[in-house]
């Protein structure tokens with residue numbers, strides 16, 4: 001287990017010597033003391049990344065790609081220990097870490113490894129006598145700040161396209177979940193990533209994250225996390241007019257129409273909200289039910305939610321683990337009080353389990369019927385196993401409720417009416433729409449939102465566009 005900062009190809013202590021305990025959310029025991037980067041460490045890492053940039057950016061794209069492909073192989077070779085580390089640090093059930101987080105992480109590095117030498121400029125038919133073509137150039141040193149809900153996967157979503165495009169990186173994982181990111185630093189070195197190309201700095205957001213966003217040597221900052229922090233990042237990056245990419249919160253509308261296949265909709269809706277304990281920006285956290293099927297749906301949905309096996313994330317049988325920190329558990333439980341004060345009806349859960357799980361950060365799968373779509377529980381991101389139920393009479397009302405928040409990340413619908421499905425795909429205010437499914441992601445498919453959910457896209461060709469700038473070249477022929 002790596003506990004130090006990864007700077008310029010080696011593991012080092014923080015300049016201040018500061019460390020912080022990272023906890024196992026299953027029982028709040030200490031897993032390790034991890035170095036905490038300060039402003040001086042950020043400056044050192046940015047300097048290393050700046051030194052490494054010229055050689056890395058000029059290296060043939062296929063070579064950069066090969067290194068990422070090698071990294072993907074190394075991740076797969078060490079899959080089980082990475083999965084265990086992720087589950088230990090975050091509380092993800094081990095079956096999810098094994099089947100989703102680790103394979104998706106390897107898949108992301110592999111996708112962008114393959115992309116490196118296929119992303120190209122264009123020739124443009126301009127006036128006679130001139131040849132005009134475009135170059136796609138890396139932006140320089142990229143600062144990346146990720147949250148604690150999917151640390152392994154999110155670092156790959158950010159680092160893979162940045163590196164494929166020829167940038168160098170200073171990555172700040174969340175202070176409470178640094179362990180798999182540091183392991184990736186070690187594997188990067190083993191895969192042949194040269195010193196300084198990637199630097200990984202666990203540290204406080206308000207210190208290391210802020211310093212990265214303010215640093216004049218950083219050309220771009222890419223951030224995933226809360227809308228409040230996103231705003232701070234935009235302000236902090238104004239000094240040198242950094243390119244900014246933001247993937248922020250969401251309040252996904254998951255709409256079930258009267259003609260939906262009920263069993264599939266119930267299963268898909270449970271996945272939409274309860275996977276990763278609901279700690280997902282794209283969680284289907286608002287469940288919009290047509291009034292004709294609401295009772296039948298809820299009967300099955302409540303039964304399914306109540307049957308979810310909570311337990312130690314390292315146990316193969318566990319379907320839902322703890323939330324990632326005690327502070328966050330308390331915040332989520334606070335929304336149960338908010339629901340009560342707003343006249344919401346608690347249909348399931350609403351508390352921390354007792355017994356053996358009482359020492360951990362667990363919350364039971366919670367279903368609440370809101371009195372109004374304007375209520376806080378229907379507007380604010382809870383980011384836990386907490387779903388807000390609303391009912392609607394017709395398509396117009398469904399659309400109005402679905403589009404009635406300031407967020408616009410992911411939304412989904414369940415229907416057998418093809419025309420309605422495509423109409424909603426067009427009219428939903430969201431960066432992603434799922435039809436008769438929910439929460440699908442793939443490294444080839446653009447991921448991001450509109451409104452308070454941020455701007456810019458991860459994944460696919462769009463990610464390569466985000467991590468490059470275009471140069472137009474005119475040749476007098």
Ligand code: TAP
Nearest residue numbers: 146147174175204205206209210225226229248249281383
């Ligand atoms: P944030 O504060 O947004 O944390 C996300 C990342 O930003 C962490 O690495 C954090 O560092 C860092 N950060 C904090 N302040 C910063 C600053 N001034 N400058 C640069 N970086 C900074 O989220 P949180 O407090 O962990 O969670 C609060 C709520 O945000 C959640 O309940 C949820 O609603 C939302 N959230 C959304 C997402 C997604 S995927 N959209 C992910 C996480 C949280 P440290 O944590 O190390 O201090």
